Amino acid sequence: MNLHALRLFHEIALTGSVTRASETLKISQPAITAQVKKLEKELGLVLLKPQGRGVALTDAGETAALLAKRLFAVEQQIEQYARDYASGLNGRIRVAATYLPAHFLMPAWIAMFKRQYEQVEMNIITTNSSEALGKLQQGEADLAIYGGLPEDNPDTIGTEHLFRDELWFVVAPGHRYANRTVKLEDMMREPFVMREEGSSTRARLLSLCRTYNAPSPRIALQFNGLHEAIRAVIAGYGANFVSSLAVREHVERGELCRVNVKDVHLENTIAIWTRKNEPLSAAAQHFIDTIRKSPRLPT
Template identity: 35%
Template sequence: MEIDMNLQNLRVFLKVAELEHITRASEELNLSQPAVTKTIQSLEHEIGLELVERQGRRIALTHAGRVLQNYARQIFALEREMEDALTALRDVEGGEVTLAANTTAGVYLLPPIVARFRARYPQVTLNISILNSHEIVEETLNWNLDFGLVEGPPSALPSGLKVEVFAYDELILVVGSAHRWSQLQEVKPADLGEGELLLREQGSGVREVIEKGLARHNVQVRPLLTLTDNEAIKQMVMSGVGAAIVSSLTVQRELAKGDLVHIAVDGLDMRPQLSLIIRVDKQLSRAAQAFCAFLRPALNHEPELQRVPDESK
């Protein structure tokens, strides 16, 4: 069966699919709710399959709807690539880059890189999201990102991604100045197992590295608290609420001021890898390629990061 599908109708469907709500989709698309409903019904009639089913005020995708959603994402990702390529032919200084980074990279590594990139390419539009590593992988695979920056073992990443490890972070144990461990030189891995650590949420690359690192010492982590923000973890620890294993990048100022104390952990050395991830079948625009080219030299400005050695030398 040959399907002559209208791209505008497909665009409306994708918005409905992403929001799982016809009213919200109509508001974002600046269309009436009946017009959106009619578009979905027209698509279903054209395809000969039901795409959505109502669940109260929300809608859910059928299996056919999920298949169409996946292809629609690819189609509009290619459309964006086409626009970027044509823009590059008119003006190599223009274009748009959409990326996401985990909290450590996004808050502590990217700002100076973005500043230097903007100075060189002021006409390029940057769209940057701060997500956890699991979300970045998902968004990259779903064609919503040009590329992502994640932390954790590349071996755990899906095969559909091209992975370039460009640096190693260092995770350290910190406590507040009034914590009972603050005068110790060192603790044992076993001390960190039961209700001592504040950890990031499941899906965080840093949490995965911590859990695997302690598992090698037969320590199963049971967190005192779980938080979704590095800054919240720092503030809790400085207030005397437990201990935390965090990126050394995130606590340099607090260590220098004495608000936090670095405690060694016997036999525990955790240096998670920072990786650039791209879909293997993704063609980067010139603007995205230029941003990627800024990443490796930018590490010269971050002394706390250990760079991947250049094996060609």
């Protein structure tokens, strides 16, 4: 079908005359009339009929005009969607995030972003660092948010470091080491409440003991979730080695206390991974800009 001719017919139906359609479109009346006649021949329908000095829609023309109106309304919707997508007001963002940022940073970042870009769909996958990297490399994620030890990534991956997150030893307020400075070997004599094997923080603690030639921690209780491990320490049992992001509010409320371990200062890196030499969508770039401006970033 000749969509140009259909558009001319649509304008006649909207304005009610060939003359006004000609003025609106800045196309001569004979040219419009010739195009509409070709359209009628193509469709095998009579769309217009003479009426006084002008024209009117036939019954077939009435129906065709209604369908044309729907068609060009959809066209306008597509054009608007394309403009919104290009400006970042619409679209979809797929984020692969490791446990730490997914649970303690992403909710606030997403809330800030959605207040301004409500129509953008967001899919968040919480996974470990290797799977997050794999999803990014395979195009299954548009960006990844990582928390942990700095990693050497392939040359195809770009890394933007956001900030460093301290790792803290924490105990209940009534613990004998609460708010004290102790040696690492003394701290390792305490029962620890930790996440399951495979936890990156647990691995950091074991590595720390090997580095300083200290006894391995006595992990007396373990949970599959970090929240449960923290609650057990708050309840008064054992110690935990944990991201400051996960327990800062508990410490500020006095539910937990830090233990300063002499000569030990460990940090996680919070970073954004993207694919190099591949432009982000406008929506994804807006999300990264939101993260950069987030007041939750430690100073």
